[in-house]
């Protein structure tokens with residue numbers, strides 16, 4: 326199985342004709358957070374970008390190598406070059422030192438050239454900064470294994486991020502396009518529910534959102550109640566008053 330095949334074609338199960346349920350990725354370059362979420366058993370992959378890596382104040386390649394030791398799923402690593410030639414060169418380097426790397430390429434004319442070149446060489450690409458269904462369609466047709474529509478940034482300018490996911494999912498379904506939809510720029514737990522309902526294959530979440538997803542005030546209240554009541558359970562050898 327080629328490097329690209331490992332990442333492509335997961336959208337539908339050809340046998341059961343059903344789409345895999347929504348997978349959870351962590352959107353960060355923080356290795357402690359990645360280790361923590363991996364230990365929960367829910368981590369299917371990681372997405373990074375230059376801003377997230379810069380926040381860690383560490384050498385790019387060093388961080389990616391460390392992430393790859395923790396997460397065995399796809400790790401999106403964004404190129405820094407702005408021209409196709411540079412993007413392709415960076416992409417080829419990344420997959421040399423990170424086995425499960427997915428090269429993250431920004432949408433655009435240069436991006437499309439790079440997606441086409443890399444995917445023709447079986448190197449999986451995640452097209453980032455997708456803000457329209459047309460961009461998603463072009464990236465998929467150029468060969469991207471993944472596309473990342475940015476919900477939160479659309480919501481920020483009063484456009485509906487969730488309906489973009491829904492439009493792309495419908496187009497991909499209608500035309501049997503295998504490219505997976507990564508709902509990105511997720512800002513809150515409701516976004517995750519909405520994108521899961523509207524056909525995203527993956528939700529890439531900041532750590533804060535995953536923590537919020539774990540919690541519910543009634544869960545905390547229930548745990549506290551059980552803890553208090555557990556103190557009333559007689560222990561062996563205790564005499565009843």
Ligand code: E4P
Pocket residue numbers: 352372373374453473475477478509510511529
């Ligand atoms: C996606 O891959 C990006 O890294 C990320 O989701 C961007 O999110 P932001 O809009 O919160 O920066």
